[in-house]
Amino acid sequence: MRKVIKGGIVITMDEKKLEKFEKLDIVIEDNVIKDLTVDYQGDADVIIDASNKIVMPGLINAHTHLGMSLFRATNDELTLNDWLNKKIWPIESTMTDEDVYFATLFSILEMLESGTTCSNNMYFSSEAAINAIVQTKVRSIFSECLMDNDDKGTERIETFKKLYEKYKDNDLVSFMVSPHSMYTCSKKYLKECSELALSYNVPVHIHFCENEDEVKKIKKEYHKSPVKALNKVGLLRNKLVLAHGTFISDKDLKLLNKKDISICHNPISNLNLGCGIADIDKYNNTLNICLGTDGQGSGNNLNMFYHMSLVDLLQKGLHKNPLSMNSYDVLKMATINGAYALGLEKEIGSIEVDKKADIIILDMNTINSYPSDDIINNIVHNTEVINIDTVMINGETLIQNHKLLLNINKDALKDKMNEMMMRLMK
């Protein structure tokens, strides 16, 4: 099957190209981009007209919890500690696999409708969540959330191993080892996670230095700085995605000076839970910086465009300097940097020949986003759900002309979410 996306302004996010955007046709064979050319005249089974529209890589949400759609905006006036211990964990302990399946399915629709094509999902009941991913043909990283602060630590690692073997050849499903955090895992368990990730050759994904309280807890437990504590349990040998990294000292930052360590910035979650604002400008020259929404409980929504706008504004405000961040770098965080973080940079994150066709088309000819002189800045700050025209993952068109092509009854799904809310959150 040959598809051609024709006549659009293409933002490739290809670092080798000097042009940030140009009018190009994209030729796709099955699931792979085969050519980028001006005015393609060859054969095509399907032509997607993108004239007067923007074509760009699908967004990559590098830290989220897809099963948390049920908890949307539940964090008001709660600290991270109280929110997790009093609100979230007691309810999560009563959720069934079926609940996680429907909550994940709901999150997938939210991501698709806002232009996200790949997510890094840390949650439990992973097989139920994988079923939702396989059904909807979206791309995702999976990792059973690993903790040993109860008696299920070993069982969770066995679940990871079982699911890895079952789905390792699935084109849309990848894996990470995800210990929840240093304060919910023992030293011995973290060492086990590090070894597990090395033996399966997958990255490690962990909440890290989310707020000052966590930094104090780690120092008290380890008698070391947080990064030295990571080293103590072996995790600095791993490719790492550190979710949040809101408080990393200059001394610790020097110890993290490795190319395969990524900070996943989650600005709305950090603001909502009163954690603070990560100094992305400080990290930018040392580490790979990507972007996540966190779950809807603390992140409000999974709309990466909304979160992108805030990244740009926060850094400029934090540093009282409009030069401390720019829109193109923010767009990199949400695309190619996310791909690097997840170890998928050879497959996704930019529009390049031989990469997978994970592509979105934006129609910016709406009142909220028109006119568009500075295209990149306009995309970062003014893209809303109404601007998402087409979403393609692995060469398959899932949204076209704003219409969801998946056979999912949204009203029935909303009813199911309502039933879950009434049953679980009373």
Ligand SMILES: [Zn+2]
């Ligand atoms: Zn999180």
